[in-house]
Amino acid sequence: VTGLHSLREGVCKFRVQGRGNDVPVDLVVSLDLSAKPMVAAPRNSFPRGHRLALQDLHLIPIEVGQVDNKQFVSLQQLVGMEVSKSLRLNRPILISDVRQPTLVHRGDLLDLRVVGAGIVITTAAKALEDGPLNGLVEVETLRPRKRKIARVVASGVVEILSRPPQVGNLLEKRRK
Secondary structure (H helix, E strand, O other): OOOOOOOOEEEEEEEEEEEEEEEEEEEEEEEEOOOEEEEEEOOOOOOOOOOOOOHEEEEEEEEEEHHHOOOOOOOOOOOEEEEOEEEEEOOOOOOOHOOOOEEEEOEEEEEEEEEEEEEEEEEEEEEEEOOOOOOEEEEOOOOOOOOOEEEEEOOOEEEOOOOOHHHHHHHHHHOO
């Protein structure tokens, strides 16, 4: 079999030459070629907790009937993500297989920032659970010991946004 031009999607022509039942065969065959969809897969097997880098990933072809909107079609979407379920070599990676990286771990000592009305107060706290970037975690302040829910803003840093006082309500109360 010889390609009569470079391979591409669409109609391609091939010359088939050979011998069959004592008769030479020389045919030109036209085939309609289509590329298989490509999805992201790991180059190796990775355990839960592994943080994915570009060199850990590659695109693999799959059959059209196996395409799923839960698969990744871009490697960049996965760089920096943390494996939440073990990944197997050359198996398409699903959305449920990865998560945002855990920046706060249970038991970590944290900086707890309380932000409101242009003022930032920072105190020490202890994480009571794991949390990814922008995830909500329960923390406990050290002195006094109080439990709060805070948002993870960086590795070792959580934040609570407090609402500024309602000036309009204070003025109305004074008039009464």
